Amino acid sequence: MMAQQVNSPLLKRPRADRGAEEEPDSSEGFTFSQEPTLDQIRAMQNQFARERDWDQFHSPRNLLLAMVGEVGEVAELFQWRGEVKEGLPDWSEKDKKHLSQELSDVLIYLVRLAEKCQVDLPAATVEKIKLNKQKYPAHQVYGSSKKYTEYATPEKNSS
């Protein structure tokens, strides 16, 4: 379930030296399972709530608060550890499992919140990444983590 280490030279070569077909599409060789899709997760959680007559509790505000609570639980797992290495090589299997559960809770509430707000989350995410690319042109910001407002000719943020 955790990232596998892949020593790809692509990860270390500067972007300008790489062809588009060579672009790595994952972090250290790690990828997600193809399924379930976000819409399948939405449907699974919808059914979970219906079977328990919990729709009445899943108002947008309640879901938001529940999601933030779960984000807090994720943060709790990281607190006091100092910097954490990619792939969590120093974590116990128990803590890694715990993290996977808490991150899943966040996603479940996020997807449910998006459903209740009628936000088409996968489509909205694609659109947002498109906006991010416009706001942070690779040639302008490569290797810098400055916010777009710190650049001389900032792109307009339309979100």
Ligand SMILES: Nc1ccn([C@H]2C[C@H](O)[C@@H](COP(=O)(O)OP(=O)(O)OP(=O)(O)O)O2)c(=O)n1
């Ligand atoms: N009213 C609720 C309560 C729970 N859940 C689902 C969504 C979450 O994935 C998970 C959250 O359950 P808990 O509130 O028991 O939280 P944890 O699983 O994190 O347990 P704990 O707080 O003990 O770590 O259950 C839900 O959909 N609606």
